[in-house]
Amino acid sequence: MTKFALDSLDLAALLSSRVCHDVISPVGAIVNGLEVLEEEKDQEMRGHALALIKSSAQEASSRLQFCRLAFGAAGSKGSSIDTGDAENVARQLLADERTRLDWNVPRVLLPKNKVKLLLNLCLIADASIPRGGDISISAKGEDDDMSFHVQARGVNARVTPGVASLLSGEPEDGSVDARAIQAYYAGLVARSCGLEVSLALAGDVVTIEAKPIAAEASESPREQVSAVA
Numbered sequence: 726m727t728k729f730a731l732d733s734l735d736l737a738a739l740l741s742s743r744v745c746h747d748v749i750s751p752v753g754a755i756v757n758g759l760e761v762l763e764e765e766k767d768q769e770m771r772g773h774a775l776a777l778i779k780s781s782a783q784e785a786s787s788r789l790q791f792c793r794l795a796f797g798a799a800g801s802k803g804s805s806i807d808t809g810d811a812e813n814v815a816r817q818l819l820a821d822e823r824t825r826l827d828w829n830v831p832r833v834l835l836p837k838n839k840v841k842l843l844l845n846l847c848l849i850a851d852a853s854i855p856r857g858g859d860i861s862i863s864a865k866g867e868d869d870d871m872s873f874h875v876q877a878r879g880v881n882a883r884v885t886p887g888v889a890s891l892l893s894g895e896p897e898d899g900s901v902d903a904r905a906i907q908a909y910y911a912g913l914v915a916r917s918c919g920l921e922v923s924l925a926l927a928g929d930v931v932t933i934e935a936k937p938i939a940a941e942a943s944e945s946p947r948e949q950v951s952a953v954a
Contacts (some may be wrong), residue, residue, distance in 0.1 A: 729895050731909070740796050740910060742903035747788045754781035787817040795844035796910070805834040808843075815847050815862075823857025830864045830873075838914050839871060845911035846875045846922070846933050849888065853931040854879030872920060875933040882929045892922045 731739075754777055761774035791814040794806065809832040820826040830843070843862070850860045858879020865872050890897045891908035894916070901909045915922050920935045 729899060731901055736906070736910070739901065739903050739906040743906050744789075744792045744796060746903065747792060748785050751781040751785035751788065754778075755785070787814070790814045791818040791844065795841055795848070804837055806837050806840040808832055808835055808840060811840050811844055815844060819847060819851055819860060821857075824851065824854070824879075825859045827859065827861040830862055833868070835871065836869065836918070838917050842911060842914045842918060842920065842935060843873055845907065845914060846873060846935060848907055849885075849911065849924075850875045850877040850931065850933055852885055853877045854882050856880045858882070858929075870937075872937065873933075873935040877931045877933070878929060880929060882926065882931050884924050884926045884931055889924050892924070 758774040758778035758781065762771055762778075765771055765774065794811060794814050808830050812828045812830065812832075815828065816826055835843075843864075847860065847862065850862075854860070854877045856879055858877060861876045861878075863874045865874065885908075887897050887905065888908045891901070891905055892912040892915070894909070894912050896905065896909065912922060915935055916938070918935075919938055921938045922933065922935050925932045925934075
């Protein structure tokens, strides 16, 4: 069977669509808040509008900073990213009134794609607990040999249908759209690092692991992943 492959231009377009989708909502709220300020004379309403603008601007900034590391080139000429930077953007995006983030990854410089993979696993974990809960992230090994363990615990935890096949690079329906591109991209990044991602659901806990690809599978050339932002 021919392995599914996504054209590089389609990959870039779909990732761009994903990033735009993530920021449309807070940017739209900023626009609405500004319209209220222009038209409203009541000071209380103007205060509510300013609060909306401030919170939405912070949300948009957090999402863009996260996407810059998770999908983009991160503005760095080097080949490594500080995991402390990854923790900061993950906390800004994920840690809120519904979700608690427990980050147990040591602060080190890691290859860019390993940091991208870690952040993309955070997104998959967050999607698995739609009502919020706890996300725990840890790492094992050092430098190029580091692997990741992510656990999401919450009411009605779930593994989104189709995510496992997308991570493996073989979408169930033979195509990938903007909604599915993040999981597919995470699989690409994992394989470029010599890792494979597994998902497991037990009660209200979803466990995500990124471990070295089995020896017989790793003999094939690794897939190349390029940043698009």
